[in-house]
Amino acid sequence: MVDGSAMRIKQIAKKEVVEFSRDWRTIIAIIVIPLLMFPLLFILFPVLLQSEAAELKSLQLDLTIQTDNMPDNLSMIINQSSIAITYEELPILDDLSQPGDDIERLRNGSIDAILRITQKEDIWYYSILHMSTSEHSSEAKSRLLHDLNEWEDNETAARIESGGLDVNSTLNPLRWDGEFSQADAATAGEQAGMALSMFIPLVLAVWTFSSAIQPSIDMTAGERERGTLEALLSLPCTRLELLFGKWLAVATITGVGVLLQIFGLLFAIGYLANSSIIGVPELSLVTILLIIGAIMLFAIMVVAIELALAMRSHSVKEAGSILGPAIMLIIFPALFTQVINLDGIESFWFAIPVVNVLLALRELLMNRIITSHIIIWVGTSILYALMAAKYASMQFKREDIVTSLS
Amino acid sequence: MSETLLSIKGVAKHFDEIEALSHIDLDIRSGEVVGLVGSNGAGKTTLLRLMAGVYTPTKGSVTLKDGSDVSTMRHMLGVVPESTGLYSRLTAWENIRYHSRLYGIDDETSWKRTQLFASRLGMSDSLSRHTKGFSRGMKQKTALLRALAHGPSILLLDEPTAGLDITSARTVRALVKQLRDEGGTVVYSTHQLEEARQVCDRIIIIHNGEVRADGSPQQLMEQTEQDSLEEAYVSLTADQARSRNEDADSEGRITAWWRKLFTPKTPELEVEIDG
Numbered sequence: 001m002v003d004g005s006a007m008r009i010k011q012i013a014k015k016e017v018v019e020f021s022r023d024w025r026t027i028i029a030i031i032v033i034p035l036l037m038f039p040l041l042f043i044l045f046p047v048l049l050q051s052e053a054a055e056l057k058s059l060q061l062d063l064t065i066q067t068d069n070m071p072d073n074l075s076m077i078i079n080q081s082s083i084a085i086t087y088e089e090l091p092i093l094d095d096l097s098q099p100g101d102d103i104e105r106l107r108n109g110s111i112d113a114i115l116r117i118t119q120k121e122d123i124w125y126y127s128i129l130h131m132s133t134s135e136h137s138s139e140a141k142s143r144l145l146h147d148l149n150e151w152e153d154n155e156t157a158a159r160i161e162s163g164g165l166d167v168n169s170t171l172n173p174l175r176w177d178g179e180f181s182q183a184d185a186a187t188a189g190e191q192a193g194m195a196l197s198m199f200i201p202l203v204l205a206v207w208t209f210s211s212a213i214q215p216s217i218d219m220t221a222g223e224r225e226r227g228t229l230e231a232l233l234s235l236p237c238t239r240l241e242l243l244f245g246k247w248l249a250v251a252t253i254t255g256v257g258v259l260l261q262i263f264g265l266l267f268a269i270g271y272l273a274n275s276s277i278i279g280v281p282e283l284s285l286v287t288i289l290l291i292i293g294a295i296m297l298f299a300i301m302v303v304a305i306e307l308a309l310a311m312r313s314h315s316v317k318e319a320g321s322i323l324g325p326a327i328m329l330i331i332f333p334a335l336f337t338q339v340i341n342l343d344g345i346e347s348f349w350f351a352i353p354v355v356n357v358l359l360a361l362r363e364l365l366m367n368r369i370i371t372s373h374i375i376i377w378v379g380t381s382i383l384y385a386l387m388a389a390k391y392a393s394m395q396f397k398r399e400d401i402v403t404s405l406s
Numbered sequence: 407m408s409e410t411l412l413s414i415k416g417v418a419k420h421f422d423e424i425e426a427l428s429h430i431d432l433d434i435r436s437g438e439v440v441g442l443v444g445s446n447g448a449g450k451t452t453l454l455r456l457m458a459g460v461y462t463p464t465k466g467s468v469t470l471k472d473g474s475d476v477s478t479m480r481h482m483l484g485v486v487p488e489s490t491g492l493y494s495r496l497t498a499w500e501n502i503r504y505h506s507r508l509y510g511i512d513d514e515t516s517w518k519r520t521q522l523f524a525s526r527l528g529m530s531d532s533l534s535r536h537t538k539g540f541s542r543g544m545k546q547k548t549a550l551l552r553a554l555a556h557g558p559s560i561l562l563l564d565e566p567t568a569g570l571d572i573t574s575a576r577t578v579r580a581l582v583k584q585l586r587d588e589g590g591t592v593v594y595s596t597h598q599l600e601e602a603r604q605v606c607d608r609i610i611i612i613h614n615g616e617v618r619a620d621g622s623p624q625q626l627m628e629q630t631e632q633d634s635l636e637e638a639y640v641s642l643t644a645d646q647a648r649s650r651n652e653d654a655d656s657e658g659r660i661t662a663w664w665r666k667l668f669t670p671k672t673p674e675l676e677v678e679i680d681g
Contacts, residue, residue: 227489
């Protein structure tokens, strides 16, 4: 009897996965997008940014310098920054930052920036009039600040030298001795675990929920809407077998999606950082098993809830309007969990739904095995998963699921 | 007298406040084709779903010949719902094989039976095609093949010719007659009297959730003292038919309230009628 039940669950799950995989849009949504999302974001986006930055750097910008006493060498430094300079008299104003009559020239783009500079005793005062919403003007301001810093460094060094002091020891009287990384008691593996713990739980939680939405709806409200559920309900399989079969199918599809997304994420990070920022975390076999257990319990709960909510719905549209906003129930706790300090954390956090598994994943990725925390999150996760499964089974046993809008 | 395969005793079915069926007593005997005839909302589909074990009776029982509850012996039944229930991304054979496997039948056996009936229905060449592009008639035939592939004792058909073209409807009716000739048992729901007369040995007239008459076409005419089956049906169902209510009942209260809130009232028009 158990064999027959297992066979039916397997057949239901197999058919769902086969049918689901025959829709090319589904394959793109579940496999291609998760696999390519982070590589595209982390590799192509910086390339685009670099290309835009190079384009800005090659721009010839127009600058007006208003001064009554230009510092030595500053003009020469600015001239090297692809900036065409026009000199004007310094207007009489309360302070140099007041735009005065120059505001129109900046707003209509006839000049990109105005540098005002004057000397009072030993101090040079300056301001850069610019328009922050114009990329040309912002670039001009950025180049000017760079040039002014260079001039300031030269001026500071000259003044220190003229006072008879050593420039290097005067400007850097406190220095780190040796390699930064050598002084860290945490191993490279632990540091890698720490870095991964900042985003892997978040990605897992959000993607598990979001990638389960479409298959959950298709296999429940979709079946109901298409009128295929009645024929299925008249077969010699129980409603629980139906639920388990569909759960297995959704969990398989979701699991593949989540794994591919994490693979894509790690590939992108590895490519960007040339494997130097994030390495392989040091995880014991027990930790790895606990991580898998935590993800499984979370998936049981999430998929069961989604199947239940979708099965309650009369149509795909209705299910989508319920499950779409429901993702907030995962995103908020997930974001919240990322900022909780794990050192000395109170145990009750490990009993809160969603938060418990995310905190557990953070601790485990940092290879922290704290028995009391594990007992609490395993116990509560099993409880929540059972409650979700019970709720789902109640929805699958409803008689009205046989009725179809079509 | 043939043996009773399916027994319905004192069955009533309620959906909350609504009584869809009241006090139904029926026996389905081996080798007969039974027609359930009634208007839309009469309770035919509810009765078929009770026979298929999809619904549980509020009162009474639906049992098979050995006294077991029908919901535990579904492998003895073959069901074709009105919607056919085919998966469009699977081929016709994959649809059939999926159900057969869930019935616990091996692929070879179900393939042999499918080939046998497919040739009768002219479907042999279409078994490897995806059902997405099938006409209504081909879908209905595929659903019939699916219901027959595991060798059921009783075939339950919910309006199997609804929406079919004349040729397809004729083919379906011919298959049912062949099944009867081979000793098969079929329960056939329809709202077309002529079709029921052609196909069925016995007609059960259902109206407003009650069985109004049960017998052969000749017996129904004699019982009502009418010359035709149509006149007999009209005299048995003279009271106004209720509207279909079981689906509407499944709508949530908040959903129903919200929908009503944004539905303007139908204006009452004052129209003077001459004469």
